[in-house]
Amino acid sequence: MKLPIALSNRHVHLSQADIEALFGAGHELTHFKPLSQPGQFACDEKIDLVGPKGTIKGVRVLGPARPSTQVEISLADGFALGVKAPVRQSGDVAGSPGVKLVGPAGEVELAEGVIVASRHIHMSLEDAANFGVEDKQIVSVRTFGPRAVVFENVLVRANEAFALEMHVDVEEGNAAGVKNGEEVELIK
């Protein structure tokens, strides 16, 4: 029941309209490096987040473009920005706060879409069968070492396009003292 863990740093997914507002008309995201999930990639593009209490500079854009813009930050980032971001699964942004996005070619006043990503496990349907779990099942995950923790309320996301990996944010990863690629244990 072992799988690798990965720490997601703060990042932004952008709609094509917002890409063009921030980086210029007709702009397309450039590949910096592939991510573990097939088709996803880190971009060369970075933007600044400007909230009522502070600014976070140089936040990485992840591609490809999405139907709507979403900002994923940590709770600490939310305090620094002055934005009360809820812990949510990706895509569940209804009623979440906005923030100002600042790029080299312009700004976007995002009305909503700032969340703290809820921890989850990506896996293929074959992985799910091997683990004996189903898409949307809630499981726990144990980490190892001096800062060992058991994360409860971990969502399984099983899809034929997914590669096996647990995603936590940087605060969760550091709290557990784990590094990218380290093995953790799924507990049903």
Add this chain to the structure above:
Amino acid sequence: MKLPIALSNRHVHLSQADIEALFGAGHELTHFKPLSQPGQFACDEKIDLVGPKGTIKGVRVLGPARPSTQVEISLADGFALGVKAPVRQSGDVAGSPGVKLVGPAGEVELAEGVIVASRHIHMSLEDAANFGVEDKQIVSVRTFGPRAVVFENVLVRANEAFALEMHVDVEEGNAAGVKNGEEVELIK
């Protein structure tokens, strides 16, 4: 088996010699507010930490003065400073890295003393008897809510001078989604 949790932000304990080097000859720490542990207090004084990769400004000094200077940061702070701070119990600083401390009246090149404080529970001897645990025992602690976790490897520190409270750093607290004073559960 319930007790309150508290999140410790980055802070510095200073020796009297370093207080005077940073704030001027004869300087004594000023009380800003009392902390939960009897006799401990947050000071008005703040300093900057300067590491090989970055600076963290405005780090709060905690009083009273101690025999030796100790800097307590998060793993994320360590990355930002470029300092590889080990996870250690307070006072266990042998072989830990140093950092430059900058105050309004001078600087101190600290040779060692930068740690990430290991999570622990302060309690009185009476609390220890009530919980059925002993000083230096290792226990687990469960938190509640959407980001519920079980922290393993939690050190009990039982002393007649201590007030009942679990201490975690900000990353651990945010990873669990807990706030200061929230109740958590000791698990033997």
